[in-house]
Amino acid sequence: MRGELFEIIQNSKIHKFLRHEPIQDPGKDQDVYLFYIRRIDNQIITKKDLQNLSVDLKKIGKTPVFLEINSDDKSLNDIASNIVRKFFNKYIKSYYLSRSKSIVNVWIVPKKTLFLVEKEEIENRFSGAIEMIGYKPKIQFVAEPYEISEFDVIGMLRKLAPCSFDQLISALSKIDSGVSKKPLSRILDRLRKRKLILRKENKEYALTLTGLKTLGTRKDGKSPDIIRMLELARSAP
Structure with a gap:
């Protein structure tokens, strides 16, 4: 496809x-x-x-x-370029502007998984600057095309962990049939460095508390974390 x-x-x-x-x-x-x-x-x-x-x-x-893309709108492009260069170069891979009447859409492709506080900071910077020149901002974060994201990996680990690399790539293949070992290994390395996941001595992967907090959770019986713990308890000998 x-x-x-x-x-x-x-x-x-x-x-x-x-x-x-x-x-x-x-x-x-x-x-x-x-x-x-x-x-x-x-x-x-x-x-x-x-x-x-x-x-x-x-x-x-x-x-x-x-x-x-309104490439001829120099003021908007200059504003976006300056914001990214001064504040968010390590967070934003690319961005695109689309203006319709009084609304300016900003499409942001992040370099990595963003925490909620990081997204809010980006939204506030862009929104404030756009409003100053008389437009209504609409900020949207999008993923790279057809690539397994860090959130996909963290979300799958939440369901499967502890799990092996092979189990993880098999499950992720159901999301993207083109997922391969090298890109997934790079994502896992990044997540480990950011202490969102850990690799156990038996080479199985699991989420850290920080990783769970990144996804957020519910505190009722429908919480995916509670459901997972119940599944593990039922499967225990």
């Missing part, structure tokens, strides 16, 4: 107008964000071009969400 998606986009008329690889909506597997600019020299992308690509993508079960 991933190969089909990129092949269709590569062969479309609007390919040269795109300014980022497709980004999948973390909450809706079928939605794919496509960032584009309207004009290149004397060439302009048309609604018909967008409609044609939309039809082709829907044939493989994907719904494109087209977002125009």
Whole structure:
């Protein structure tokens, strides 16, 4: 499916107008964000071009969400660039702006799993600056396209831990059939360095208390942590 998606986009008329690889909506597997600019020299992308690509993508079960990047809006781009460079260079991998009337959408691709306090700081910085020049901000965090994220790994460990590397990659393959050992190993190394997970002497992985707090939890019988503990208790000899 991933190969089909990129092949269709590569062969479309609007390919040269795109300014980022497709980004999948973390909450809706079928939605794919496509960032584009309207004009290149004397060439302009048309609604018909967008409609044609939309039809082709829907044939493989994907719904494109087209977002125009306002590359000619220098003030907004300068503000975003300065905010990232001065405050969040270690947190933000890339960002994209999409302006519609009085609303400015800021799409942020983080470099790593962000804690709630880090997200709030980023939102406050961008929102304050955008409001100062008369726009209403809408800040959204998105994941890289079709890649297993740190949150996916932490969430799966919450369900399975303690578990081996092979058990983990087998479970994650149900989320992304293209997941491979090297990228997963890098994610696990990053999470260990940040003390979100630990590797036991028998080489099994488990969450730390900090890792659990990162995900948040519920304090009733539907809490995934309580459910997991009950499952472990039932399976114990």
